[in-house]
Structures are given as structure tokens and as C-alpha cells.
Amino acid sequence: MKAVVYSRTGGPEVLQLVDREVPSVEAGEVRVRIAVSGVNPTDWKSRAGSGDGRELDVEQVPNQDGAGIVDEIGLGVTRFAVGDRVWVRDTAFQRPTGTAAEYTVLPDHLVNPLPDGVSFDVGASLGIPALTAHRALTARDAGPARLSPGSLAGTTVLVTGGAGAVGHAAIQLAAWAGATVITTVSSPAKAALAAAAGAHHVIDYRSEDVVARVNDIAPGGVETVVDVNPLENIDDDVAVVARGGTIAIYVSGEPDGIPVPARASMTKNIRFQFVLTYTTSEAEKSNAIAAVSAAAAAxxxxxxxxxxxxxxxxxLTDTAAAHRAVEDGAVGKVRIDVAAL
Structure with missing residues (x-):
């Protein structure tokens, strides 16, 4: 089979296309033939490492997300049959088995049924972006643990960076769950994308006063903020979040420290929730998988x-270019077409 690998950290040039044996399947495992591999910022950051060109103990296949069909199942696997359409998650987290390969073998709990009628492109978006968005939207104490139609009815959500992959998923999931969705973007072109995703109110932060606009839309404040850039947004987030609301943060930026307006946050009893989907609890992950699968099916x-x-x-032969595109801030979702299935 063809696979992309790297044996040391560094720039996109460390990615190499190689021939490998098709991996065998052990008990409790599923082999998936990958149709589409999704590329996320976490993928190039893992590949880049700390910039010191560290040699890896085990050759790594990159990319966490993907979708395809079940090719073989191991002893004891009862959830799947050969030929089932599936989406996979966390494939390269503390594992060498990413999705930039024609086949990957995973424990069956990392493999999920792809609902009928849902494309492989959507399936390759249900890992990092959608699971992160779900955790951010369910972090509020008074909110639901699992999103469903109507579960956010009567609430208002602010999503910063609505044209990004996680922001896009957060808009879609919040709207599906019945929230009023406000989002911020940096250009008219991105505003059009956020509106197409389902945002009810789109604010261009380069030309508009975000706090004033949000206060006009939600005078009592927004219950949840989903934030991609707290270094720039934290003061505005605190200003517009409702009393007892939650600011969910999934990227911190550089430098890593975030100066928090402590007294204003205390006065409103604000909750700050940092989100890394890899390390959410089993209950949180289970709820997220069920909800995003249902939303995709709908x-x-x-x-x-x-x-x-x-x-x-x-x-697949251009995986280095795909990583470079994400690293350079490509607008949209970068896909690697692995096989026509």
C-alpha cells in the first residue's frame, strides 16, 4: 500500500511517500481503507514538533481524521462488518497509524459508523473540528451534556473565527441545536461563508464594534463563547458573556499565556473551559460522537x-503541499483524496 510517513519532526519536506505492507488486524481491531484524509492544524503542529528535528522512535503516518470503508475486522469486533462506511478519529494521537495512507488499523472504539447518505468528505470532518466544537458548546454548567435538536433553544452563542473548521462546525451544531448564533470574521468573503454555515448574525471585527453589535443582539449577554483567539478576544469575550456564562477556548496562540480580566470575570461568575478533544472524558467523547453523528445524519x-x-x-502524493496549505492558513478544509471508493 501507499502511505505518507515521517521519521523526524520538521517542515512539510519531512513527509515521504513510501510503499508498505498492508497492516494485519489483531483482536479488537478494524482495518479501514481510507477514502479521504482530513488535515487539521494539529496535524502539521505534531509533524513540526518543537522545531529541533527530533528523530522519532517509530515512523509516523500523519493526520487524525478520515473516512472510508471497513476492509477487515479482528476477533471480537461485533460493531462492524466488511464494507461498512465509517469515519475515524484520533488515529494518530499517541499512535503511528494516521489516515494519510491507503489503509489504517485501529482499535474499534476509534471507528464510527458513517450514517447513510453522508459523504466521505463530511466523515473526514467529524473528528477534530466537530468533536472540539461539541465540547465547547456543552461546557456550560446549565447546558446539555449532549446536543440535540432544541437542546440550545433560547440561548445565544458567539463563535469567533466562524470561517475556520472548528468555528464552522460550532456554527452548524449550535444552529442545529436551536441556538441563536453570532459569529465574527475578518472579511466580507469570510462573512459569506459564515452565513452559509448557518450563522444568524455575522460581525466583521475589522470594521465593526464587536461588543456593541453583540450587546444589541443579545442585551443580556451570550451564554457561551467559542473562542479561537483568546489573546485578541478575551476582553470582548468577558464583556459580552452573560452572568454564569462560559468562554470555551480551543486555541491559545503565542505567547501561550492569556491575561484574564479577573474582577470582571468574578463579577459575572464566568467559567473558562479549555478544550482539547483528545483528552476529554469518556462520557464527553461518547456524547460528542453520538451528537455529531446524529447531526451529520440530519x-x-x-x-x-x-x-x-x-x-x-x-x-496522497501531495500530502506535503496539503500540510503546507493548512500551515499557511488556507481558508476552508484541506482534504487528501486517498482512494476512490
């Missing part, structure tokens, strides 16, 4: 420019 997590998330496609 057509609420579609991708493509018409749905607010353009797809930027690469071949």
Missing part, C-alpha cells in the same frame, strides 16, 4: 463552499 454538518467550508483537495 444533514446539519455539510461541507463545501455552499455550506460555508470550501474544500481544498490534494492527492
Amino acid at each position: 444533514g446539519a454538518l455539510e461541507v463545501g463552499e455552499g455550506h460555508g467550508l470550501p474544500l481544498v483537495r490534494f492527492a
Whole structure:
């Protein structure tokens, strides 16, 4: 089989296309033939490491997310049959078995059924982006543990960076769950994407006063903020969040420290929730998987420019270019077409 690997950390040039034996399947495992591999910022950051060119103990296949079909199952696996359409998650987290390969073998709990009618492109978006968004939207103490239609009815959510992959998923999931969704973007083109994703109110933070606009829309404050850039947004977040609300943060930026307005946060009894989907609890992960699968089945997590998330496609042979595109801030979702299934 063809696979992309790296044996030391560094720039995209460390990624190499190689021939490997198709991996065998042990008890409790599932072999998936990958149709589409998704590339997220976490993938290039893992590949880059700390910048010291560290040699790896085990050759690594990159990319956490993907979708495809079950090719073989191991002893004891009862959830799947050969030929089932599936999406996979966390495939390269503390494992060498990412999705930038024609086949990957995973424990069956990392493999999930892809609902009927849901494309492989959507399936390759249900890992890092959608699971992160779900945890951010359910972090509020008074909110639901699992999103469903109507579960956020009567609430208002602010999503910063609504044209990004996690922001896009947060808009879609919040709207599906019945929230009023406000989002911020940096250009008219990104505003159009956020609106296509389902945001009810779109604010261009480069030309508009975010706090004033949000206060006009939600005078009592927003119950949840989903924030991609707290270094820039923290003061505005605190200003617009409701008393007892939650600010969910999934990227901190550099430098890593975030100066928090302590007294204003105390006065409102604000909760700050940092989100890393890899290390959420089993209950949180289970709820997220169930909810995003249901949302996908309902057509609420579609991708493509018409749905607010353009797809930027690469071949497996061009995985280095795909990583470079994400690292350079490509607008939309970067996809690697691994096999036509």
C-alpha cells in the first residue's frame, strides 16, 4: 500500500511517500481503507514538533481524521462488518497509524459508523473540528451534556473565527441545536461563508464594534463563547458573556499565556473551559460522537463552499503541499483524496 510517513519532526519536506505492507488486524481491531484524509492544524503542529528535528522512535503516518470503508475486522469486533462506511478519529494521537495512507488499523472504539447518505468528505470532518466544537458548546454548567435538536433553544452563542473548521462546525451544531448564533470574521468573503454555515448574525471585527453589535443582539449577554483567539478576544469575550456564562477556548496562540480580566470575570461568575478533544472524558467523547453523528445524519454538518467550508483537495502524493496549505492558513478544509471508493 501507499502511505505518507515521517521519521523526524520538521517542515512539510519531512513527509515521504513510501510503499508498505498492508497492516494485519489483531483482536479488537478494524482495518479501514481510507477514502479521504482530513488535515487539521494539529496535524502539521505534531509533524513540526518543537522545531529541533527530533528523530522519532517509530515512523509516523500523519493526520487524525478520515473516512472510508471497513476492509477487515479482528476477533471480537461485533460493531462492524466488511464494507461498512465509517469515519475515524484520533488515529494518530499517541499512535503511528494516521489516515494519510491507503489503509489504517485501529482499535474499534476509534471507528464510527458513517450514517447513510453522508459523504466521505463530511466523515473526514467529524473528528477534530466537530468533536472540539461539541465540547465547547456543552461546557456550560446549565447546558446539555449532549446536543440535540432544541437542546440550545433560547440561548445565544458567539463563535469567533466562524470561517475556520472548528468555528464552522460550532456554527452548524449550535444552529442545529436551536441556538441563536453570532459569529465574527475578518472579511466580507469570510462573512459569506459564515452565513452559509448557518450563522444568524455575522460581525466583521475589522470594521465593526464587536461588543456593541453583540450587546444589541443579545442585551443580556451570550451564554457561551467559542473562542479561537483568546489573546485578541478575551476582553470582548468577558464583556459580552452573560452572568454564569462560559468562554470555551480551543486555541491559545503565542505567547501561550492569556491575561484574564479577573474582577470582571468574578463579577459575572464566568467559567473558562479549555478544550482539547483528545483528552476529554469518556462520557464527553461518547456524547460528542453520538451528537455529531446524529447531526451529520440530519444533514446539519455539510461541507463545501455552499455550506460555508470550501474544500481544498490534494492527492496522497501531495500530502506535503496539503500540510503546507493548512500551515499557511488556507481558508476552508484541506482534504487528501486517498482512494476512490
